[in-house]
Amino acid sequence: MSKYALIIDYKYCTGCHTCEVACRKEKGLPVEEYGIKVTKQGPVKLGGAWMYDYVPIPSSLCDMCEDRIEAGKRPACVHHCLGACMTAVPIEKIGETVSGKGEKVVCFIP
Ligand code: SF4
Ligand code: SF4
Numbered sequence: 001m002s003k004y005a006l007i008i009d010y011k012y013c014t015g016c017h018t019c020e021v022a023c024r025k026e027k028g029l030p031v032e033e034y035g036i037k038v039t040k041q042g043p044v045k046l047g048g049a050w051m052y053d054y055v056p057i058p059s060s061l062c063d064m065c066e067d068r069i070e071a072g073k074r075p076a077c078v079h080h081c082l083g084a085c086m087t088a089v090p091i092e093k094i095g096e097t098v099s100g101k102g103e104k105v106v107c108f109i110p
Contacts, residue, residue: 002064002110005091006075008056011104012085015040015054019077019086026065026076035061036077055106056086062110064088 015038023035036058043052056077065075069088073079078086089097091109098105 022076022080
């Protein structure tokens with residue numbers, strides 16, 4: 001298990017796929033593989049309200065860019081996210097990081 005977590009405040013995710021491209025370039029992955037994938041939820045009407053969200057989900061190839069983090073840099077996906085909605089934090093800092101962010105926040109620990 002990684003020592004770091006990827007927190008995504010997906011209410012600000014635009015579905016631009018830049019994180020996918022940044023990860024593939026950073027890891028040298030072929031086009032048919034990915035370290036993170038943007039999924040689409042909806043559009044669907046739930047409880048009388050429309051839901052339509054993009055949620056990026058890391059794959060088994062994600063290693064949290066620990067080499068970049070150890071070098072003092074942010075993971076490639078976090079660095080290039082156009083919505084500035086991704087954060088990488090040590091797992092012991094998950095609680096304080098998500099506190100106050102409100103709804104539509106997910107946390108992944110690869
Ligand atoms: S943390 Fe690194 S390996 Fe994981 S999805 Fe982001 S760019 Fe890819
Ligand atoms: S780069 Fe950021 S805004 Fe774009 S799809 Fe990925 S998480 Fe969403």
